[in-house]
Amino acid sequence: MDFDALISGLDRHTLDGITRGSIYALVALGYTMVYGVMKLINFAHSEVFMVGTWTVLGVYTAIGATSGSGLAMVIGATLLALIAAMLASAGTALAVERIAYRPLRKKGAPALIFLITGIGCSMVLVEVFGQVLRVFFGRPFGRVTVNIPAVLETKTVFTIPGVDLAVSNTRILIIVGAIVMMLALDAFVNRSRLGRGVRAVAQDPDTASLMGVNQERVIMLVFVLGGAMAGVAALLYTVQYDITKFDIGFIIGLKAFTAAVLGGIGNLRGALVGGLFLGIVEVYASAVWDSSWTNVYAFVVLVVVLMFRPTGILGESLGKARA
Amino acid sequence: ACGTTDTGGGSSGGGDEGGDCNFKIAAMGALSGPNASIVVPSVDGAQLALDQWDGGDCTVEMERFDTEGDPAKATPVATQIAGDESFIGVIGGAFSGETRATKTIYQDGGIPMISQSATATDLTQEDPVEVFHRLVPYDDYQGAAIAKYLTDEVGATKVFVIDNAEAYGEPLADRVEETLGDAMIQRDKTEVGQTDFAPTISKIESAQPDAIMYGGYIAEAAPLLKQIRDAGIDVPFIGGDGLYGADFGNAVGEAGEGAVVMCPCAPIDESSTFAADFEEAYGGAPGAYAAEGYDAMTVFLKGLEDGARDRAAMQEFVTGYTGDGLSKSIAFDENGDVPQDQVSYWAYKNTGGTLQPEVEVKPAE
Amino acid sequence: MLLEMKDAVLSYGKIEALHGISVQVKEGEVVSLIGANGAGKTSTMRALSGVRGLSAGSVVFNGEDVTKLRADQRLRLGLVLCPEGRGIFPGMTVTENLNMGAYTRKDKAAIDEDYDRVFGLFPRLLERKKQVAGTMSGGEQQMLAIGRALMSRPKLLMLDEPSMGLAPMLIQQIFDIITEISQQGTTILVVEQNAKQALSRSDRAYVLETGNIVKTGTGAELLDDPSVREAYLGVA
Amino acid sequence: MHTSGEVGETLLEVDHVTLRFGGVVALNDVNFEIRRGEILGLIGPNGAGKTTCFNAMTGVYTPTEGKIRFKGKEIAGTKPHKINHLGIARTFQNIRLFPEMSALENVMVGCDARHKSSVVGVLFRTYRVRPAEDELPESGIRRSLAKVFGVSRHTLEERAGRRRSMELLRFVGIADRAHELARNLPYGYQRRLEIARALATEPELICLDEPAAGFNPAEKEDLMGLIRRIRDLGHTVLVIEHDMKLVLGVTDRIVVLEFGSKIAEGTPDEVARNPKVIAAYLGEPDDAA
Amino acid sequence: MSQILDAVRGLALGERWNHAPKVVRWAVMLLVIAFAFYLPYLNILPFAYIRTDLTASGSDWASVLFLIVVYMIVAVGLNVVIGLAGLLDLGYVGFYALGAYSVAIFGSTNSPVVQALQSRFGLSEDWAVPFAVCIPIAILVSLVAGVILGAPTLRLRGDYLAIVTLGFGEIIRITFRNLDGISNGAAGITGVPVPPGPETDGRAFFNTIDAERWYWLALAILILLIFLARRLEHSRVGRAWLAIREDEDAAAVMGVAGFKFKLWAFAIGATLGGLAGLLFGSKQQYVEPNAFMVNLSFLFVAMVVIGGSGNIFGALLGAFLLTYLPERFREFVDWRPFAFGVALVAVMILRPQGLVPSRRRAREFEDRRHEAEEAAADV
Numbered sequence A: 001m002d003f004d005a006l007i008s009g010l011d012r013h014t015l016d017g018i019t020r021g022s023i024y025a026l027v028a029l030g031y032t033m034v035y036g037v038m039k040l041i042n043f044a045h046s047e048v049f050m051v052g053t054w055t056v057l058g059v060y061t062a063i064g065a066t067s068g069s070g071l072a073m074v075i076g077a078t079l080l081a082l083i084a085a086m087l088a089s090a091g092t093a094l095a096v097e098r099i100a101y102r103p104l105r106k107k108g109a110p111a112l113i114f115l116i117t118g119i120g121c122s123m124v125l126v127e128v129f130g131q132v133l134r135v136f137f138g139r140p141f142g143r144v145t146v147n148i149p150a151v152l153e154t155k156t157v158f159t160i161p162g163v164d165l166a167v168s169n170t171r172i173l174i175i176v177g178a179i180v181m182m183l184a185l186d187a188f189v190n191r192s193r194l195g196r197g198v199r200a201v202a203q204d205p206d207t208a209s210l211m212g213v214n215q216e217r218v219i220m221l222v223f224v225l226g227g228a229m230a231g232v233a234a235l236l237y238t239v240q241y242d243i244t245k246f247d248i249g250f251i252i253g254l255k256a257f258t259a260a261v262l263g264g265i266g267n268l269r270g271a272l273v274g275g276l277f278l279g280i281v282e283v284y285a286s287a288v289w290d291s292s293w294t295n296v297y298a299f300v301v302l303v304v305v306l307m308f309r310p311t312g313i314l315g316e317s318l319g320k321a322r323a
Numbered sequence B: 001a002c003g004t005t006d007t008g009g010g011s012s013g014g015g016d017e018g019g020d021c022n023f024k025i026a027a028m029g030a031l032s033g034p035n036a037s038i039v040v041p042s043v044d045g046a047q048l049a050l051d052q053w054d055g056g057d058c059t060v061e062m063e064r065f066d067t068e069g070d071p072a073k074a075t076p077v078a079t080q081i082a083g084d085e086s087f088i089g090v091i092g093g094a095f096s097g098e099t100r101a102t103k104t105i106y107q108d109g110g111i112p113m114i115s116q117s118a119t120a121t122d123l124t125q126e127d128p129v130e131v132f133h134r135l136v137p138y139d140d141y142q143g144a145a146i147a148k149y150l151t152d153e154v155g156a157t158k159v160f161v162i163d164n165a166e167a168y169g170e171p172l173a174d175r176v177e178e179t180l181g182d183a184m185i186q187r188d189k190t191e192v193g194q195t196d197f198a199p200t201i202s203k204i205e206s207a208q209p210d211a212i213m214y215g216g217y218i219a220e221a222a223p224l225l226k227q228i229r230d231a232g233i234d235v236p237f238i239g240g241d242g243l244y245g246a247d248f249g250n251a252v253g254e255a256g257e258g259a260v261v262m263c264p265c266a267p268i269d270e271s272s273t274f275a276a277d278f279e280e281a282y283g284g285a286p287g288a289y290a291a292e293g294y295d296a297m298t299v300f301l302k303g304l305e306d307g308a309r310d311r312a313a314m315q316e317f318v319t320g321y322t323g324d325g326l327s328k329s330i331a332f333d334e335n336g337d338v339p340q341d342q343v344s345y346w347a348y349k350n351t352g353g354t355l356q357p358e359v360e361v362k363p364a365e
Numbered sequence C: 001m002l003l004e005m006k007d008a009v010l011s012y013g014k015i016e017a018l019h020g021i022s023v024q025v026k027e028g029e030v031v032s033l034i035g036a037n038g039a040g041k042t043s044t045m046r047a048l049s050g051v052r053g054l055s056a057g058s059v060v061f062n063g064e065d066v067t068k069l070r071a072d073q074r075l076r077l078g079l080v081l082c083p084e085g086r087g088i089f090p091g092m093t094v095t096e097n098l099n100m101g102a103y104t105r106k107d108k109a110a111i112d113e114d115y116d117r118v119f120g121l122f123p124r125l126l127e128r129k130k131q132v133a134g135t136m137s138g139g140e141q142q143m144l145a146i147g148r149a150l151m152s153r154p155k156l157l158m159l160d161e162p163s164m165g166l167a168p169m170l171i172q173q174i175f176d177i178i179t180e181i182s183q184q185g186t187t188i189l190v191v192e193q194n195a196k197q198a199l200s201r202s203d204r205a206y207v208l209e210t211g212n213i214v215k216t217g218t219g220a221e222l223l224d225d226p227s228v229r230e231a232y233l234g235v236a
Numbered sequence D: 001m002h003t004s005g006e007v008g009e010t011l012l013e014v015d016h017v018t019l020r021f022g023g024v025v026a027l028n029d030v031n032f033e034i035r036r037g038e039i040l041g042l043i044g045p046n047g048a049g050k051t052t053c054f055n056a057m058t059g060v061y062t063p064t065e066g067k068i069r070f071k072g073k074e075i076a077g078t079k080p081h082k083i084n085h086l087g088i089a090r091t092f093q094n095i096r097l098f099p100e101m102s103a104l105e106n107v108m109v110g111c112d113a114r115h116k117s118s119v120v121g122v123l124f125r126t127y128r129v130r131p132a133e134d135e136l137p138e139s140g141i142r143r144s145l146a147k148v149f150g151v152s153r154h155t156l157e158e159r160a161g162r163r164r165s166m167e168l169l170r171f172v173g174i175a176d177r178a179h180e181l182a183r184n185l186p187y188g189y190q191r192r193l194e195i196a197r198a199l200a201t202e203p204e205l206i207c208l209d210e211p212a213a214g215f216n217p218a219e220k221e222d223l224m225g226l227i228r229r230i231r232d233l234g235h236t237v238l239v240i241e242h243d244m245k246l247v248l249g250v251t252d253r254i255v256v257l258e259f260g261s262k263i264a265e266g267t268p269d270e271v272a273r274n275p276k277v278i279a280a281y282l283g284e285p286d287d288a289a
Numbered sequence E: 001m002s003q004i005l006d007a008v009r010g011l012a013l014g015e016r017w018n019h020a021p022k023v024v025r026w027a028v029m030l031l032v033i034a035f036a037f038y039l040p041y042l043n044i045l046p047f048a049y050i051r052t053d054l055t056a057s058g059s060d061w062a063s064v065l066f067l068i069v070v071y072m073i074v075a076v077g078l079n080v081v082i083g084l085a086g087l088l089d090l091g092y093v094g095f096y097a098l099g100a101y102s103v104a105i106f107g108s109t110n111s112p113v114v115q116a117l118q119s120r121f122g123l124s125e126d127w128a129v130p131f132a133v134c135i136p137i138a139i140l141v142s143l144v145a146g147v148i149l150g151a152p153t154l155r156l157r158g159d160y161l162a163i164v165t166l167g168f169g170e171i172i173r174i175t176f177r178n179l180d181g182i183s184n185g186a187a188g189i190t191g192v193p194v195p196p197g198p199e200t201d202g203r204a205f206f207n208t209i210d211a212e213r214w215y216w217l218a219l220a221i222l223i224l225l226i227f228l229a230r231r232l233e234h235s236r237v238g239r240a241w242l243a244i245r246e247d248e249d250a251a252a253v254m255g256v257a258g259f260k261f262k263l264w265a266f267a268i269g270a271t272l273g274g275l276a277g278l279l280f281g282s283k284q285q286y287v288e289p290n291a292f293m294v295n296l297s298f299l300f301v302a303m304v305v306i307g308g309s310g311n312i313f314g315a316l317l318g319a320f321l322l323t324y325l326p327e328r329f330r331e332f333v334d335w336r337p338f339a340f341g342v343a344l345v346a347v348m349i350l351r352p353q354g355l356v357p358s359r360r361r362a363r364e365f366e367d368r369r370h371e372a373e374e375a376a377a378d379v
């Protein structure tokens, strides 16, 4: 136990926690949106994120971006990777919806079934990168950790005076990127007409259709938006950690879902709050003790929060429970 | 129209006294799943030894049993092998966990095992069974060797030791810590599947070590090392045999330049054709513990040549075996371990993405 | 003919709720649909609005065959249902619920006018503008549902038991509103248990019995029909 | 009915209850009592606080101020299922059946409220009782076994529950669709099923929230009969209803709420003539169709 | 798949079964049970092809049967929680682990706890808590864990429970992995005791080689548990669970003590999970934390759902298929997880009600499907 380390490095740990939490938060959006509208835990969402990281690798490889490329290349490659990852993740999310959920919806299947097809889809996607593609294309696919070139090299941009905390370009990108995306999404859902449609379907699909909301479109939109956010998360993740792996989604997905619940599932701002909170708690606790208990910290915090606030920190919002 | 099948289970098999020589050897390990890449080469190595063998009137087959490295999946496999008398030896288990879970089954079945890579100390030191033998030293020695490398070769006086809290990494790091004594300044634990090591990095930063040791596998070592280098920490990084393999270089990329992997495995003897043969048969350089796999098979084959025709005879033969192998000269002590003086530890340096032998280390004792 | 449903068959699993009924509504009319519990009134409304598909038969609205259109597509054509049991969005505020009524509309100025009109009709809603709809009383929710339907500026407004759960004074008011919007040019199809009120305010009416139409006529005719009087008006 | 007291004594007392939701005062110092054996009507404009009053009486909400006493015992703050055990049952304004259970099963859940089999008792049939002669199995061996070892309480309760549930379905007049899923029943049947389910818990006080909503006049007529028969069985009835004909026709006394406050109380005649009630609620007299 | 099943259903087995005389039902049931006990020796072609040890690299048939039955016990327990009470428990592996670890920690001479007791009370090195005492300990530990987990969390709404229970499973695993002084950490505990029995030629009756004895033991326990679980289902308790699943608030107003019954469901589920874990750990004679990863929880849920949640026999079938098929098709090594995922999706889409749904669920589903289809008829 080393509380001194936590206190003395509080600034540093907070920055680390926010960085980690930003990624959780972005991925959490996908869970929260789908849950809000369909009351469904989309288990395949972690793999939507995973596909995004591979897409980044694919783009870098295709255009030959490596660490040490020129500035134009760095910006171009990063932007291209961002767009590609958003598209790929959104596409994957949509495909999951089509293949695993829509047929069930048409048949009016109970909620548990969606859970199982989601788990099935998740396994399939993991195996596609861990096994299927390896058989056809060989490396880098397979069950190994893969290096992604650090196109955007980590550099200290400025040092916060007083606390002497070095802030790097990648961290700025992650934190700012995550927050901007969240705000944009939040504004979209709460302000735009389509966003209102999303909330209406969340609360009462039948009546929503009587108001002229196309339910199928809304559901697709939700998967696409959630997927795109996971794509953004994927790019930011690779920028920070420079790796991917066939099963990389699992832990992040688990944490992101925890974050979504922590913040109040179905609530977009809740995802942000939950993600950041979880990231910070994990880092603080790991600083005091060590990282081998990380999941325990996360879940203990979850239980404690839910005991006092049964619907998460900010409560539910998209699909508020019927009173 | 109803027939019955012969599924072994007792009387069948080829072990008739002095008669024909028809046997099977089982190789058990994670042939699928995330860890397959550190197991398959050794099983391939065993197969190569069998292929190169001129068995005379003996026909021997090797059967591969996939356990995914999971003890629960390994037990039915072991029961099957132990119950089928046509198996005369087992190569494996590749991992310590599955070995721990199955060695009593093999003991009950009286079938000798030779493990090519299970290094956990307790397998032979705490509750040894007669049938278990291994061609690798146990982690205590490996840990000591790593510590020795750190102090003698690197000259480190402030080592930061990290492990992955798992059955392989933790005891290894424990042993390193023990041997280093005061030369270790701080210890930290991570978790399998972790990719963000920020808390560990900040601990390293404030500890200001002159070397870092990691006990764990490639999947976590790669991001850990990258983040260490990203944070501008340039001190030497050294890991155990869990990092041994081409995948390490691939996964860590440029950040891995100069990282050191310790392995109780000598570089393949230049004069032997093993490397070339292996490459020809499997289309790649011999990977982790390929030579040990080859040696394990060779011991069993020698036993058959020697006239061992049942498990008891084979067990007796293996226990008393001495001979030169590819990886080391082989003999087993009463616990089933190869004698310490036969083992050579090598430090391999990651240069340009591949592991190059750097220096041999002899642990103290 | 604004709306024409022909030989409609609707079933829930093995239960057939409508056995081939035909309903017509002319532009500008107020038509009511009466019948006992389980007669199929709500089912008829569902079929017309597109919440549920037909297994046989057709629906034509404003000259267009809408049988294969979804509810949201029909709404865009001006066919609007205020459903039985209200179906307000419980987690949205009163204002947001009304907003949803104008979901497909883009004419901002006219929308604002309609707000005022709805708040004028139901001052209670204005008082509770910010209340989350799920916490309102049954009758308040009913007002909201009707107000929301009006926000869609329907060509044909279908109301499924609009007076259910309302206090006597409000029932009176609801029927006045129906008359009023009808005079403003909206065609109306209404399902009512309050048959006396409904019939006296309707141009025409249909009587449904166990999934079949058993009677039709002008409101006044049916009001005088002895069998109708006995079964639905509670007058022996 | 487990205990039955004297007809006319105070059964439930709403003692100066106030209930606020944030700024909304749903009940404002409401004060009235329900007497054993009567049919009491609770009326008032929409949003007056009638359903809230029910919710406070059945443990869904806890009053902000004031007390609610049932048979002299304070019940505010007691859990809903405990309140049911004390003897209050209700129906819901928005029907809330167990949609995927059959009508019969719905009622059996109600019956279970009075049953005593525990989980352990169900598993191991430990609690044996000596059955009455007519509860013994028919066949010889089992009959003698039952005589010697008794029958588990669970078995007896199960049989009794089934029998009673069928009786109740017959009582409310929907026995013909006993085995259909509740969700597939027509609205009117669902309303009646809710009443049967509430009756199954053997309440001393049964509260009906707009039982006639969605009924046509003929059906309302039937319902009035049903409510009277419920009272004749010995239950006390509290009914919320907007249909004046029904309310005036069936109740013994009426309490009128407006904006959360009680504005009148009395016999149907008195209330119908009360100018405050007319102004707030009834409108012109001939509207009560 | 679905055609075959429909064809089978066409035979109206269920109907016939219900109308068959009691004697016939008993006879058939006894036959089925007898056949189940005979299974390890099944050796008549073509049926023998279901054996897992027929192909090269196969695994021991009786051991696989044992694992199947252990998972069936799990499925019966989880079916109470998910299928009957409608509580989504994604951390069931936690109870399974507790059962296995209880018997290891108290019954193995290699366990740090036993060793500490030995030295504290000066007991001999061979002393450990006897197996017979370990059983109630394991049951009690898992039951108490069920209550401890349930008490604060069962008040949460449906899906929150899923993530909290998932967390519970992880906490149990990580705790056992990290607490070296109690559970021997990541290395696990060897020498887990086995049920006592007469020794035959130098081996314990329940040994590692004669797996069929383990299978019979587990099977006998399973049959007893099924019998008890069915009693629960068709009782006041089963009805209460159903009512809670449908509308908890309405159930409360009807006098159903929701919390109490949910807690019971949790406790019963936990106990069965612990019991299954106990059997597993004892047969394995070794427990280690990695045997209890989250994925196993998902697998358990999949068993219950694929078979048809709410129906014990569905859950049994699910447990059988999901355990058996990967073992039977070992030769596909690395393709198995992929095939598994595809199969999960395909089966659920073709038969969303599960392979053998309970009659209630099937009926519910039929209705809803018609509705959904009609609602969608226009798209």
Ligand SMILES: Nc1ncnc2c1ncn2[C@@H]1O[C@H](COP(=O)(O)OP(=O)(O)OP(=O)(O)O)[C@@H](O)[C@H]1O
Pocket (backbone or CB within 6 Å): C012, C013, C015, C016, C017, C035, C036, C037, C038, C039, C040, C041, C042, C043, C044, C084, D183, D184, D185, D186, D187, D188, D214
């Ligand atoms: N979702 C459903 N599933 C199955 N059957 C249904 C469903 N909805 C209605 N029904 C059945 O269809 C028939 C007609 O019901 P419908 O709701 O149209 O009647 P209604 O005339 O509106 O009655 P009410 O006056 O009670 O509202 C009834 O027998 C009812 O049981």
Ligand SMILES: Nc1ncnc2c1ncn2[C@@H]1O[C@H](COP(=O)(O)OP(=O)(O)OP(=O)(O)O)[C@@H](O)[C@H]1O
Pocket (backbone or CB within 6 Å): A323, C135, C136, C137, C138, C139, C140, C165, D021, D024, D025, D026, D044, D045, D046, D047, D048, D049, D050, D051, D052, D053, D093
């Ligand atoms: N949970 C809540 N939060 C906020 N306000 C509430 C809540 N529940 C009820 N109210 C308000 O309290 C008032 C009384 O509601 P209640 O449901 O008791 O009315 P009611 O008399 O039953 O009316 P109706 O006849 O329309 O059903 C209403 O104005 C309602 O909006």
Ligand SMILES: CC(C)C[C@H](N)C(=O)O
Pocket (backbone or CB within 6 Å): B038, B039, B094, B095, B096, B097, B117, B118, B119, B120, B168, B241, B242, B288
């Ligand atoms: C292949 C090796 C990394 C296995 C490791 N030495 C173990 O004992 O588990």
Ligand SMILES: [Mg+2]
Pocket (backbone or CB within 6 Å): C041, C042, C043, C084, D187
């Ligand atoms: Mg209706």
Ligand SMILES: [Mg+2]
Pocket (backbone or CB within 6 Å): C137, C138, C139, D050, D051, D052, D093
């Ligand atoms: Mg009300």
